[in-house]
Amino acid sequence: MMKRPFSTPCQFFHSRPSSSKRPATSPATMGRSFEEDPLTLAIAPPPDETPEQRQAREIAEAEARKISDEIDEQIRREREGDRKKKKPVKLLLLGQSESGKTATLKNFQLTYARREWSEERASWRAVIQLNLVRNVNQILDHLTQEMTGQSVEHPSDDSSEDLHARRAPKLPPLRFKEKHRLLKMRLGPLSGVQTDLERNLGAASTELYTTSVTTAAPFDHAVNRRALQEFSINSTNGWKTALDKFRTMRTTRPENGSGSTRKMKDNEDDISEVIASCKDDIKAIWEDPLVKEMLNRRKVRIEDTPGFFLNDTDRIATRNYQPTDDDVIRARLRTLGVQEYRFIFDHGRTVGQEWRLYDVGGTRSSRAAWYPYFDDVDAIIFLAPISPFDEKLAEDRRVNRLEDSYLLWKSVCSCKLLARTQIILFLNKCDLLQAKLQRGVRIRDSVPSFGDRKNDLPTATRYFQQHFRDISKQHSPVPRPFYMYLTSVIDTRSTAVTLGAVEESILREHLRHADLM
Ligand SMILES: Nc1nc2c(ncn2[C@@H]2O[C@H](COP(=O)(O)OP(=O)(O)OP(=O)(O)O)[C@@H](O)[C@H]2O)c(=O)[nH]1
Numbered sequence: 001m002m003k004r005p006f007s008t009p010c011q012f013f014h015s016r017p018s019s020s021k022r023p024a025t026s027p028a029t030m031g032r033s034f035e036e037d038p039l040t041l042a043i044a045p046p047p048d049e050t051p052e053q054r055q056a057r058e059i060a061e062a063e064a065r066k067i068s069d070e071i072d073e074q075i076r077r078e079r080e081g082d083r084k085k086k087k088p089v090k091l092l093l094l095g096q097s098e099s100g101k102t103a104t105l106k107n108f109q110l111t112y113a114r115r116e117w118s119e120e121r122a123s124w125r126a127v128i129q130l131n132l133v134r135n136v137n138q139i140l141d142h143l144t145q146e147m148t149g150q151s152v153e154h155p156s157d158d159s160s161e162d163l164h165a166r167r168a169p170k171l172p173p174l175r176f177k178e179k180h181r182l183l184k185m186r187l188g189p190l191s192g193v194q195t196d197l198e199r200n201l202g203a204a205s206t207e208l209y210t211t212s213v214t215t216a217a218p219f220d221h222a223v224n225r226r227a228l229q230e231f232s233i234n235s236t237n238g239w240k241t242a243l244d245k246f247r248t249m250r251t252t253r254p255e256n257g258s259g260s261t262r263k264m265k266d267n268e269d270d271i272s273e274v275i276a277s278c279k280d281d282i283k284a285i286w287e288d289p290l291v292k293e294m295l296n297r298r299k300v301r302i303e304d305t306p307g308f309f310l311n312d313t314d315r316i317a318t319r320n321y322q323p324t325d326d327d328v329i330r331a332r333l334r335t336l337g338v339q340e341y342r343f344i345f346d347h348g349r350t351v352g353q354e355w356r357l358y359d360v361g362g363t364r365s366s367r368a369a370w371y372p373y374f375d376d377v378d379a380i381i382f383l384a385p386i387s388p389f390d391e392k393l394a395e396d397r398r399v400n401r402l403e404d405s406y407l408l409w410k411s412v413c414s415c416k417l418l419a420r421t422q423i424i425l426f427l428n429k430c431d432l433l434q435a436k437l438q439r440g441v442r443i444r445d446s447v448p449s450f451g452d453r454k455n456d457l458p459t460a461t462r463y464f465q466q467h468f469r470d471i472s473k474q475h476s477p478v479p480r481p482f483y484m485y486l487t488s489v490i491d492t493r494s495t496a497v498t499l500g501a502v503e504e505s506i507l508r509e510h511l512r513h514a515d516l517m
Protein backbone atom coordinates (compact mmCIF):
# COMPACT_ATOMS: atom_id res chain seq x y z
CA MET A 1 0.00 0.00 0.00
CA MET A 2 1.34 3.37 -1.02
CA LYS A 3 2.03 5.80 1.83
CA ARG A 4 0.62 9.29 1.79
CA PRO A 5 3.43 11.81 1.80
CA PHE A 6 4.00 12.98 5.33
CA SER A 7 3.39 16.49 4.06
CA THR A 8 -0.19 16.15 2.96
CA PRO A 9 -1.69 18.47 3.98
CA CYS A 10 0.26 19.15 7.18
CA GLN A 11 3.44 19.84 5.26
CA PHE A 12 2.11 23.28 4.52
CA PHE A 13 1.58 24.29 8.09
CA HIS A 14 3.96 27.16 8.45
CA SER A 15 5.17 28.43 11.69
CA ARG A 16 3.86 31.85 11.95
CA PRO A 17 4.81 34.54 14.32
CA SER A 18 1.89 35.66 16.38
CA SER A 19 2.16 38.99 14.81
CA SER A 20 -0.60 41.38 14.11
CA LYS A 21 -0.06 40.87 10.36
CA ARG A 22 -3.21 38.95 9.74
CA PRO A 23 -4.24 37.90 6.23
CA ALA A 24 -7.31 39.49 4.77
CA THR A 25 -10.44 37.48 5.39
CA SER A 26 -10.84 35.04 2.51
CA PRO A 27 -14.28 34.01 1.11
CA ALA A 28 -13.89 30.69 2.85
CA THR A 29 -13.53 32.29 6.21
CA MET A 30 -16.03 35.01 5.56
CA GLY A 31 -18.15 35.74 8.55
CA ARG A 32 -15.71 34.07 10.92
CA SER A 33 -13.00 35.74 12.84
CA PHE A 34 -9.44 34.82 11.97
CA GLU A 35 -8.84 33.19 15.36
CA GLU A 36 -11.78 30.86 14.73
CA ASP A 37 -10.17 29.28 11.66
CA PRO A 38 -6.85 27.71 12.61
CA LEU A 39 -6.74 25.57 9.42
CA THR A 40 -6.72 28.59 7.18
CA LEU A 41 -4.14 30.09 9.41
CA ALA A 42 -2.07 26.93 9.18
CA ILE A 43 -2.13 26.44 5.43
CA ALA A 44 -1.98 30.03 4.31
CA PRO A 45 1.33 30.97 2.68
CA PRO A 46 3.61 33.05 4.79
CA PRO A 47 2.91 36.72 4.15
CA ASP A 48 6.53 37.52 3.48
CA GLU A 49 6.97 34.75 0.83
CA THR A 50 9.41 35.57 -1.95
CA PRO A 51 8.57 34.65 -5.61
CA GLU A 52 11.12 31.79 -5.47
CA GLN A 53 9.64 30.47 -2.27
CA ARG A 54 6.20 30.70 -3.76
CA GLN A 55 7.24 28.75 -6.86
CA ALA A 56 8.88 26.05 -4.76
CA ARG A 57 5.79 25.82 -2.56
CA GLU A 58 3.45 25.50 -5.52
CA ILE A 59 5.57 22.74 -7.07
CA ALA A 60 5.61 20.88 -3.75
CA GLU A 61 1.85 21.32 -3.36
CA ALA A 62 1.21 20.02 -6.89
CA GLU A 63 3.41 16.98 -6.23
CA ALA A 64 1.65 16.24 -2.94
CA ARG A 65 -1.74 16.57 -4.63
CA LYS A 66 -0.65 14.11 -7.33
CA ILE A 67 0.49 11.56 -4.76
CA SER A 68 -2.68 12.05 -2.76
CA ASP A 69 -4.81 11.49 -5.88
CA GLU A 70 -2.85 8.35 -6.67
CA ILE A 71 -3.52 7.08 -3.17
CA ASP A 72 -7.22 7.79 -3.53
CA GLU A 73 -7.24 5.89 -6.83
CA GLN A 74 -5.43 2.98 -5.25
CA ILE A 75 -7.91 2.85 -2.36
CA ARG A 76 -10.76 2.92 -4.85
CA ARG A 77 -9.19 0.06 -6.82
CA GLU A 78 -8.62 -1.97 -3.65
CA ARG A 79 -12.21 -1.45 -2.52
CA GLU A 80 -13.41 -2.52 -5.96
CA GLY A 81 -11.16 -5.60 -5.78
CA ASP A 82 -12.52 -6.40 -2.33
CA ARG A 83 -16.06 -6.10 -3.61
CA LYS A 84 -15.29 -8.52 -6.46
CA LYS A 85 -13.44 -10.82 -4.13
CA LYS A 86 -16.32 -10.89 -1.71
CA LYS A 87 -18.59 -12.33 -4.36
CA PRO A 88 -18.19 -16.07 -3.97
CA VAL A 89 -16.62 -18.02 -6.83
CA LYS A 90 -19.20 -20.56 -7.97
CA LEU A 91 -18.06 -23.84 -9.45
CA LEU A 92 -20.27 -26.69 -10.63
CA LEU A 93 -18.99 -30.28 -10.87
CA LEU A 94 -20.70 -32.39 -13.53
CA GLY A 95 -20.29 -35.91 -14.89
CA GLN A 96 -21.84 -39.38 -14.72
CA SER A 97 -22.04 -41.34 -11.48
CA GLU A 98 -18.66 -42.59 -10.21
CA SER A 99 -16.84 -40.17 -12.51
CA GLY A 100 -14.96 -38.63 -9.56
CA LYS A 101 -16.90 -35.40 -8.87
CA THR A 102 -16.99 -35.83 -5.10
CA ALA A 103 -13.37 -37.00 -5.11
CA THR A 104 -12.45 -33.76 -6.93
CA LEU A 105 -14.42 -31.72 -4.41
CA LYS A 106 -12.53 -33.46 -1.59
CA ASN A 107 -9.25 -32.54 -3.32
CA PHE A 108 -10.35 -28.90 -3.34
CA GLN A 109 -11.05 -29.09 0.36
CA LEU A 110 -7.78 -30.90 1.10
CA THR A 111 -5.76 -28.36 -0.90
CA TYR A 112 -7.48 -25.11 -0.03
CA ALA A 113 -9.58 -25.52 3.12
CA ARG A 114 -7.27 -27.69 5.20
CA ARG A 115 -8.60 -26.76 8.61
CA GLU A 116 -12.09 -27.92 7.72
CA TRP A 117 -10.63 -31.00 6.08
CA SER A 118 -8.75 -32.00 9.23
CA GLU A 119 -11.82 -31.45 11.36
CA GLU A 120 -13.90 -33.72 9.15
CA ARG A 121 -11.38 -36.48 8.45
CA ALA A 122 -12.24 -38.66 11.45
CA SER A 123 -15.94 -38.65 10.56
CA TRP A 124 -15.19 -40.59 7.35
CA ARG A 125 -14.24 -43.66 9.39
CA ALA A 126 -17.70 -45.27 9.16
CA VAL A 127 -17.80 -44.77 5.37
CA ILE A 128 -14.42 -46.45 4.93
CA GLN A 129 -15.39 -49.30 7.25
CA LEU A 130 -18.55 -49.75 5.17
CA ASN A 131 -16.52 -49.75 1.94
CA LEU A 132 -14.21 -52.46 3.32
CA VAL A 133 -17.05 -54.57 4.69
CA ARG A 134 -18.85 -54.30 1.37
CA ASN A 135 -15.71 -55.53 -0.46
CA VAL A 136 -15.71 -58.62 1.78
CA ASN A 137 -19.43 -59.26 1.43
CA GLN A 138 -19.08 -59.03 -2.33
CA ILE A 139 -16.51 -61.84 -2.24
CA LEU A 140 -18.75 -63.85 0.11
CA ASP A 141 -21.72 -63.44 -2.27
CA HIS A 142 -19.65 -64.80 -5.14
CA LEU A 143 -18.36 -67.63 -2.97
CA THR A 144 -21.91 -68.58 -1.99
CA GLN A 145 -23.01 -68.45 -5.64
CA GLU A 146 -20.04 -70.54 -6.73
CA MET A 147 -20.57 -73.11 -3.97
CA THR A 148 -24.25 -73.44 -4.84
CA GLY A 149 -23.60 -73.57 -8.58
CA GLN A 150 -25.10 -70.17 -9.53
CA SER A 151 -23.68 -68.19 -12.43
CA VAL A 152 -22.49 -64.55 -12.49
CA GLU A 153 -25.11 -61.79 -12.36
CA HIS A 154 -25.55 -59.54 -15.42
CA PRO A 155 -24.21 -62.16 -17.87
CA SER A 156 -25.65 -60.41 -20.94
CA ASP A 157 -24.26 -56.91 -20.57
CA ASP A 158 -20.80 -57.18 -19.13
CA SER A 159 -17.43 -55.80 -20.15
CA SER A 160 -15.17 -56.89 -22.98
CA GLU A 161 -13.16 -58.86 -20.41
CA ASP A 162 -16.29 -60.89 -19.68
CA LEU A 163 -16.84 -61.52 -23.38
CA HIS A 164 -13.39 -63.07 -23.56
CA ALA A 165 -14.26 -65.18 -20.52
CA ARG A 166 -17.45 -66.48 -22.09
CA ARG A 167 -15.60 -67.45 -25.22
CA ALA A 168 -13.04 -69.35 -23.12
CA PRO A 169 -13.35 -73.16 -22.88
CA LYS A 170 -15.26 -74.51 -19.89
CA LEU A 171 -13.00 -74.94 -16.89
CA PRO A 172 -13.17 -77.71 -14.27
CA PRO A 173 -15.14 -76.78 -11.11
CA LEU A 174 -13.23 -75.15 -8.28
CA ARG A 175 -12.63 -77.44 -5.30
CA PHE A 176 -13.41 -75.47 -2.15
CA LYS A 177 -12.29 -76.92 1.13
CA GLU A 178 -13.50 -76.89 4.72
CA LYS A 179 -11.41 -73.75 5.34
CA HIS A 180 -13.52 -71.82 2.78
CA ARG A 181 -16.74 -72.88 4.47
CA LEU A 182 -15.30 -71.85 7.85
CA LEU A 183 -14.14 -68.49 6.49
CA LYS A 184 -17.60 -67.90 5.07
CA MET A 185 -19.18 -68.74 8.40
CA ARG A 186 -16.79 -66.64 10.51
CA LEU A 187 -17.22 -63.62 8.22
CA GLY A 188 -21.02 -63.99 8.34
CA PRO A 189 -21.47 -61.21 10.98
CA LEU A 190 -20.17 -58.66 8.44
CA SER A 191 -23.50 -58.83 6.69
CA GLY A 192 -25.18 -57.36 9.80
CA VAL A 193 -22.37 -54.81 10.12
CA GLN A 194 -23.04 -53.64 6.55
CA THR A 195 -26.74 -53.22 7.36
CA ASP A 196 -25.95 -51.26 10.53
CA LEU A 197 -23.47 -48.96 8.79
CA GLU A 198 -25.83 -48.33 5.88
CA ARG A 199 -28.59 -47.48 8.32
CA ASN A 200 -26.33 -45.07 10.22
CA LEU A 201 -25.08 -43.37 7.07
CA GLY A 202 -28.43 -43.09 5.30
CA ALA A 203 -29.43 -43.28 1.64
CA ALA A 204 -26.09 -42.04 0.23
CA SER A 205 -24.39 -45.21 1.43
CA THR A 206 -26.18 -47.48 -1.05
CA GLU A 207 -25.68 -47.47 -4.81
CA LEU A 208 -28.47 -47.02 -7.33
CA TYR A 209 -29.04 -49.94 -9.70
CA THR A 210 -32.12 -48.82 -11.63
CA THR A 211 -33.48 -45.75 -13.36
CA SER A 212 -36.57 -44.89 -15.35
CA VAL A 213 -34.67 -42.19 -17.27
CA THR A 214 -33.57 -43.29 -20.71
CA THR A 215 -31.69 -40.20 -21.89
CA ALA A 216 -28.20 -39.03 -20.97
CA ALA A 217 -29.24 -35.42 -20.41
CA PRO A 218 -32.83 -35.06 -19.22
CA PHE A 219 -32.27 -31.28 -18.90
CA ASP A 220 -31.93 -30.99 -22.67
CA HIS A 221 -35.49 -30.23 -23.65
CA ALA A 222 -36.54 -26.64 -23.15
CA VAL A 223 -40.20 -27.56 -22.61
CA ASN A 224 -39.40 -29.40 -19.43
CA ARG A 225 -37.09 -26.83 -17.94
CA ARG A 226 -39.63 -25.12 -15.75
CA ALA A 227 -40.78 -28.46 -14.41
CA LEU A 228 -37.15 -29.39 -13.74
CA GLN A 229 -36.88 -26.66 -11.11
CA GLU A 230 -39.16 -28.79 -8.99
CA PHE A 231 -36.67 -31.64 -9.01
CA SER A 232 -33.97 -29.45 -7.62
CA ILE A 233 -32.79 -30.53 -4.21
CA ASN A 234 -30.36 -28.07 -2.74
CA SER A 235 -28.79 -28.86 0.54
CA THR A 236 -26.00 -26.97 2.18
CA ASN A 237 -24.65 -30.00 3.94
CA GLY A 238 -24.17 -32.92 1.51
CA TRP A 239 -21.82 -35.52 2.88
CA LYS A 240 -22.02 -33.65 6.14
CA THR A 241 -25.56 -35.00 6.57
CA ALA A 242 -24.20 -38.51 6.52
CA LEU A 243 -21.15 -37.73 8.63
CA ASP A 244 -22.66 -35.27 11.11
CA LYS A 245 -23.88 -37.91 13.52
CA PHE A 246 -20.37 -39.29 13.71
CA ARG A 247 -18.86 -35.87 14.23
CA THR A 248 -21.29 -35.01 17.07
CA MET A 249 -20.48 -38.30 18.67
CA ARG A 250 -16.75 -37.66 18.44
CA THR A 251 -16.86 -34.14 19.83
CA THR A 252 -19.27 -34.86 22.70
CA ARG A 253 -17.91 -36.19 25.97
CA PRO A 254 -19.63 -39.47 26.85
CA GLU A 255 -21.07 -38.09 30.11
CA ASN A 256 -22.59 -35.09 28.28
CA GLY A 257 -23.96 -36.96 25.29
CA SER A 258 -27.67 -37.48 24.72
CA GLY A 259 -29.11 -40.99 24.92
CA SER A 260 -29.00 -41.39 21.14
CA THR A 261 -25.41 -40.10 20.89
CA ARG A 262 -24.31 -42.61 23.53
CA LYS A 263 -26.20 -45.41 21.78
CA MET A 264 -24.58 -44.46 18.50
CA LYS A 265 -21.13 -44.43 20.10
CA ASP A 266 -21.74 -47.88 21.59
CA ASN A 267 -22.95 -49.06 18.20
CA GLU A 268 -19.84 -47.64 16.53
CA ASP A 269 -17.61 -49.36 19.09
CA ASP A 270 -19.44 -52.66 18.51
CA ILE A 271 -18.99 -52.30 14.74
CA SER A 272 -15.25 -51.60 15.09
CA GLU A 273 -14.95 -54.55 17.45
CA VAL A 274 -16.61 -56.98 14.99
CA ILE A 275 -14.51 -55.71 12.06
CA ALA A 276 -11.29 -55.91 14.11
CA SER A 277 -12.10 -59.45 15.20
CA CYS A 278 -12.53 -60.42 11.51
CA LYS A 279 -9.19 -58.92 10.42
CA ASP A 280 -7.28 -62.18 9.89
CA ASP A 281 -10.19 -63.85 8.12
CA ILE A 282 -10.67 -60.83 5.82
CA LYS A 283 -7.00 -61.03 4.85
CA ALA A 284 -7.20 -64.80 4.47
CA ILE A 285 -10.18 -64.73 2.11
CA TRP A 286 -8.72 -61.91 -0.01
CA GLU A 287 -5.34 -63.63 -0.33
CA ASP A 288 -6.67 -67.15 -0.86
CA PRO A 289 -5.52 -68.51 -4.27
CA LEU A 290 -8.74 -70.45 -4.90
CA VAL A 291 -10.88 -67.40 -4.12
CA LYS A 292 -8.66 -65.33 -6.44
CA GLU A 293 -9.15 -67.92 -9.15
CA MET A 294 -12.91 -67.79 -8.60
CA LEU A 295 -12.96 -63.99 -8.92
CA ASN A 296 -10.78 -64.20 -12.03
CA ARG A 297 -13.07 -66.71 -13.65
CA ARG A 298 -16.06 -64.54 -12.82
CA LYS A 299 -14.15 -61.51 -14.12
CA VAL A 300 -14.86 -59.68 -10.89
CA ARG A 301 -12.28 -56.97 -10.30
CA ILE A 302 -13.05 -55.71 -6.82
CA GLU A 303 -9.79 -53.75 -6.90
CA ASP A 304 -11.25 -51.50 -9.63
CA THR A 305 -14.53 -50.82 -7.85
CA PRO A 306 -15.20 -47.54 -6.02
CA GLY A 307 -14.25 -47.76 -2.37
CA PHE A 308 -11.76 -50.64 -2.62
CA PHE A 309 -9.88 -51.07 0.68
CA LEU A 310 -8.99 -54.77 0.90
CA ASN A 311 -5.27 -54.05 0.57
CA ASP A 312 -5.49 -51.88 3.71
CA THR A 313 -7.18 -54.37 6.04
CA ASP A 314 -4.28 -54.34 8.52
CA ARG A 315 -4.80 -50.62 9.15
CA ILE A 316 -8.56 -50.35 8.85
CA ALA A 317 -9.73 -53.49 10.70
CA THR A 318 -8.54 -52.21 14.08
CA ARG A 319 -10.43 -50.84 17.06
CA ASN A 320 -8.74 -47.44 16.89
CA TYR A 321 -8.57 -46.95 13.14
CA GLN A 322 -8.16 -43.30 12.06
CA PRO A 323 -8.57 -42.48 8.34
CA THR A 324 -5.68 -40.95 6.41
CA ASP A 325 -6.10 -38.23 3.76
CA ASP A 326 -5.81 -40.83 1.00
CA ASP A 327 -8.42 -43.04 2.64
CA VAL A 328 -10.90 -40.16 2.65
CA ILE A 329 -10.27 -39.34 -1.02
CA ARG A 330 -10.82 -43.00 -1.96
CA ALA A 331 -13.92 -43.47 0.23
CA ARG A 332 -17.10 -43.91 -1.75
CA LEU A 333 -20.32 -42.20 -0.67
CA ARG A 334 -22.87 -41.51 -3.38
CA THR A 335 -24.05 -37.91 -3.84
CA LEU A 336 -27.78 -37.31 -3.55
CA GLY A 337 -29.39 -34.37 -5.39
CA VAL A 338 -27.30 -31.21 -5.69
CA GLN A 339 -25.12 -30.35 -2.73
CA GLU A 340 -23.63 -26.93 -2.04
CA TYR A 341 -20.32 -26.70 -0.18
CA ARG A 342 -19.01 -23.35 1.02
CA PHE A 343 -15.32 -23.05 1.68
CA ILE A 344 -13.34 -20.00 2.73
CA PHE A 345 -9.98 -20.83 1.20
CA ASP A 346 -7.16 -20.81 3.76
CA HIS A 347 -4.46 -21.72 1.20
CA GLY A 348 -3.66 -20.86 -2.42
CA ARG A 349 -3.85 -17.62 -4.34
CA THR A 350 -7.28 -16.74 -3.05
CA VAL A 351 -6.88 -16.92 0.72
CA GLY A 352 -9.99 -15.48 2.38
CA GLN A 353 -12.04 -15.89 -0.78
CA GLU A 354 -15.31 -17.79 -0.50
CA TRP A 355 -15.80 -20.59 -3.02
CA ARG A 356 -19.12 -22.35 -3.49
CA LEU A 357 -18.78 -25.76 -5.04
CA TYR A 358 -21.86 -27.58 -6.28
CA ASP A 359 -21.53 -31.36 -6.31
CA VAL A 360 -24.28 -33.25 -8.11
CA GLY A 361 -25.54 -36.81 -8.13
CA GLY A 362 -24.48 -38.23 -11.49
CA THR A 363 -26.91 -41.10 -12.12
CA ARG A 364 -29.24 -40.55 -15.04
CA SER A 365 -32.23 -40.00 -12.75
CA SER A 366 -30.34 -37.27 -10.82
CA ARG A 367 -29.41 -35.16 -13.84
CA ALA A 368 -32.76 -33.40 -14.19
CA ALA A 369 -31.89 -31.49 -11.03
CA TRP A 370 -28.76 -29.93 -12.54
CA TYR A 371 -30.33 -27.38 -14.84
CA PRO A 372 -31.28 -24.68 -12.32
CA TYR A 373 -27.61 -24.45 -11.33
CA PHE A 374 -26.41 -23.62 -14.85
CA ASP A 375 -27.63 -20.08 -14.52
CA ASP A 376 -25.13 -18.48 -12.24
CA VAL A 377 -21.81 -20.32 -12.14
CA ASP A 378 -18.34 -19.02 -12.95
CA ALA A 379 -17.12 -22.36 -14.28
CA ILE A 380 -17.89 -26.04 -14.67
CA ILE A 381 -15.53 -28.95 -14.18
CA PHE A 382 -16.85 -31.83 -16.27
CA LEU A 383 -15.51 -35.24 -15.28
CA ALA A 384 -15.39 -37.98 -17.88
CA PRO A 385 -13.82 -41.23 -16.66
CA ILE A 386 -11.99 -42.81 -19.60
CA SER A 387 -11.09 -46.17 -18.05
CA PRO A 388 -14.61 -47.64 -18.30
CA PHE A 389 -14.70 -47.61 -22.12
CA ASP A 390 -15.85 -51.25 -21.92
CA GLU A 391 -18.22 -50.96 -18.93
CA LYS A 392 -21.92 -50.26 -18.46
CA LEU A 393 -23.73 -47.75 -16.25
CA ALA A 394 -24.70 -49.29 -12.91
CA GLU A 395 -28.18 -47.77 -13.20
CA ASP A 396 -28.75 -48.91 -16.79
CA ARG A 397 -26.70 -51.88 -17.87
CA ARG A 398 -27.60 -51.41 -21.53
CA VAL A 399 -25.61 -48.15 -21.74
CA ASN A 400 -21.86 -48.01 -22.31
CA ARG A 401 -20.21 -45.62 -19.82
CA LEU A 402 -18.01 -43.85 -22.36
CA GLU A 403 -20.95 -43.41 -24.74
CA ASP A 404 -22.95 -41.91 -21.86
CA SER A 405 -20.12 -39.44 -21.12
CA TYR A 406 -19.97 -38.38 -24.79
CA LEU A 407 -23.73 -37.74 -24.86
CA LEU A 408 -23.63 -35.84 -21.60
CA TRP A 409 -20.65 -33.75 -22.76
CA LYS A 410 -22.45 -32.94 -25.99
CA SER A 411 -25.53 -31.73 -24.09
CA VAL A 412 -23.49 -29.59 -21.71
CA CYS A 413 -21.44 -28.07 -24.57
CA SER A 414 -24.53 -27.31 -26.64
CA CYS A 415 -26.57 -25.87 -23.76
CA LYS A 416 -27.31 -22.22 -24.65
CA LEU A 417 -27.45 -21.17 -21.02
CA LEU A 418 -23.83 -22.29 -20.69
CA ALA A 419 -22.66 -20.77 -23.96
CA ARG A 420 -20.36 -18.31 -22.20
CA THR A 421 -19.50 -20.43 -19.18
CA GLN A 422 -15.96 -21.71 -18.85
CA ILE A 423 -15.96 -25.52 -19.01
CA ILE A 424 -12.93 -27.51 -17.91
CA LEU A 425 -12.78 -31.16 -18.86
CA PHE A 426 -11.08 -33.73 -16.62
CA LEU A 427 -10.44 -36.99 -18.47
CA ASN A 428 -10.32 -38.92 -15.23
CA LYS A 429 -9.31 -42.38 -13.96
CA CYS A 430 -6.18 -42.43 -16.13
CA ASP A 431 -4.57 -44.74 -13.54
CA LEU A 432 -7.30 -47.34 -14.04
CA LEU A 433 -7.08 -46.92 -17.82
CA GLN A 434 -3.36 -47.60 -17.74
CA ALA A 435 -3.84 -50.70 -15.55
CA LYS A 436 -6.56 -51.98 -17.87
CA LEU A 437 -4.45 -51.53 -21.00
CA GLN A 438 -1.49 -53.20 -19.28
CA ARG A 439 -3.72 -56.20 -18.60
CA GLY A 440 -4.18 -56.46 -22.33
CA VAL A 441 -7.76 -55.20 -22.66
CA ARG A 442 -8.14 -53.90 -26.21
CA ILE A 443 -9.96 -50.63 -26.75
CA ARG A 444 -11.02 -51.50 -30.27
CA ASP A 445 -13.09 -54.44 -28.99
CA SER A 446 -15.43 -51.95 -27.35
CA VAL A 447 -14.72 -48.85 -29.44
CA PRO A 448 -14.41 -50.07 -33.06
CA SER A 449 -13.44 -46.60 -34.35
CA PHE A 450 -10.21 -46.86 -32.33
CA GLY A 451 -9.08 -49.28 -35.04
CA ASP A 452 -5.48 -50.44 -35.19
CA ARG A 453 -4.01 -47.62 -33.15
CA LYS A 454 -1.48 -48.53 -30.51
CA ASN A 455 -3.25 -49.86 -27.42
CA ASP A 456 -1.28 -47.75 -24.94
CA LEU A 457 -2.02 -44.85 -22.58
CA PRO A 458 -0.67 -41.91 -24.66
CA THR A 459 -2.45 -43.08 -27.82
CA ALA A 460 -5.68 -43.81 -25.98
CA THR A 461 -5.77 -40.49 -24.12
CA ARG A 462 -4.98 -38.61 -27.35
CA TYR A 463 -7.79 -40.43 -29.10
CA PHE A 464 -10.41 -39.81 -26.38
CA GLN A 465 -9.29 -36.22 -25.96
CA GLN A 466 -9.73 -35.57 -29.69
CA HIS A 467 -13.25 -36.96 -29.57
CA PHE A 468 -14.24 -34.67 -26.69
CA ARG A 469 -12.58 -31.72 -28.43
CA ASP A 470 -14.51 -32.39 -31.67
CA ILE A 471 -17.81 -32.56 -29.80
CA SER A 472 -17.06 -29.27 -28.06
CA LYS A 473 -16.14 -27.62 -31.35
CA GLN A 474 -19.17 -28.91 -33.22
CA HIS A 475 -21.79 -28.33 -30.57
CA SER A 476 -20.84 -25.19 -28.63
CA PRO A 477 -23.26 -22.36 -29.59
CA VAL A 478 -20.30 -19.93 -29.66
CA PRO A 479 -16.63 -20.92 -30.00
CA ARG A 480 -15.08 -21.75 -26.63
CA PRO A 481 -11.55 -22.68 -25.60
CA PHE A 482 -10.97 -26.37 -24.89
CA TYR A 483 -9.50 -26.71 -21.40
CA MET A 484 -8.60 -30.32 -20.69
CA TYR A 485 -6.57 -32.17 -18.06
CA LEU A 486 -5.69 -35.85 -17.81
CA THR A 487 -6.35 -36.76 -14.19
CA SER A 488 -6.39 -39.49 -11.59
CA VAL A 489 -8.07 -37.57 -8.83
CA ILE A 490 -7.25 -40.15 -6.14
CA ASP A 491 -3.64 -38.98 -6.59
CA THR A 492 -3.79 -35.96 -4.30
CA ARG A 493 -0.36 -34.58 -5.22
CA SER A 494 -0.83 -34.39 -8.96
CA THR A 495 -4.41 -33.23 -8.47
CA ALA A 496 -3.20 -30.33 -6.29
CA VAL A 497 -1.04 -29.17 -9.22
CA THR A 498 -3.99 -29.43 -11.62
CA LEU A 499 -6.23 -27.55 -9.20
CA GLY A 500 -3.62 -24.78 -8.96
CA ALA A 501 -3.95 -24.15 -12.69
CA VAL A 502 -7.72 -24.51 -12.55
CA GLU A 503 -7.99 -22.10 -9.61
CA GLU A 504 -6.12 -19.44 -11.54
CA SER A 505 -8.14 -19.80 -14.68
CA ILE A 506 -11.48 -19.86 -12.83
CA LEU A 507 -10.50 -16.84 -10.82
CA ARG A 508 -9.63 -14.91 -13.98
CA GLU A 509 -13.07 -15.76 -15.33
CA HIS A 510 -14.71 -14.78 -12.06
CA LEU A 511 -13.05 -11.36 -12.06
CA ARG A 512 -13.98 -10.89 -15.70
CA HIS A 513 -17.63 -11.65 -14.85
CA ALA A 514 -17.50 -9.23 -11.95
CA ASP A 515 -16.12 -6.56 -14.32
CA LEU A 516 -19.02 -7.06 -16.67
CA MET A 517 -21.58 -6.59 -13.93
N1 LIG B 1 -8.58 -45.31 -9.17
C1 LIG B 1 -9.30 -44.18 -9.25
N2 LIG B 1 -10.42 -44.05 -8.54
C2 LIG B 1 -11.11 -42.90 -8.64
C3 LIG B 1 -10.69 -41.84 -9.47
N3 LIG B 1 -11.59 -40.84 -9.35
C4 LIG B 1 -12.51 -41.26 -8.46
N4 LIG B 1 -12.22 -42.50 -8.04
C5 LIG B 1 -12.97 -43.29 -7.08
O1 LIG B 1 -14.20 -43.64 -7.67
C6 LIG B 1 -15.23 -43.62 -6.72
C7 LIG B 1 -16.35 -42.76 -7.19
O2 LIG B 1 -15.94 -41.42 -7.17
P1 LIG B 1 -16.93 -40.27 -6.68
O3 LIG B 1 -16.12 -39.04 -6.60
O4 LIG B 1 -17.69 -40.71 -5.50
O5 LIG B 1 -17.90 -40.23 -7.94
P2 LIG B 1 -19.07 -39.18 -8.22
O6 LIG B 1 -18.86 -38.68 -9.60
O7 LIG B 1 -19.15 -38.19 -7.14
O8 LIG B 1 -20.33 -40.14 -8.20
P3 LIG B 1 -21.88 -39.79 -7.81
O9 LIG B 1 -21.86 -39.11 -6.49
O10 LIG B 1 -22.56 -41.11 -7.78
O11 LIG B 1 -22.40 -38.93 -8.92
C8 LIG B 1 -14.62 -43.17 -5.40
O12 LIG B 1 -14.36 -44.28 -4.58
C9 LIG B 1 -13.34 -42.51 -5.82
O13 LIG B 1 -12.35 -42.59 -4.85
C10 LIG B 1 -9.49 -42.01 -10.22
O14 LIG B 1 -9.04 -41.13 -10.98
N5 LIG B 1 -8.84 -43.19 -10.08
Ligand SMILES: [Mg+2]
Pocket residue numbers: 101102103333334335359360361
Ligand atom coordinates in the same frame (compact mmCIF):
# COMPACT_ATOMS: atom_id res chain seq x y z
MG1 LIG C 1 -20.52 -37.80 -5.72
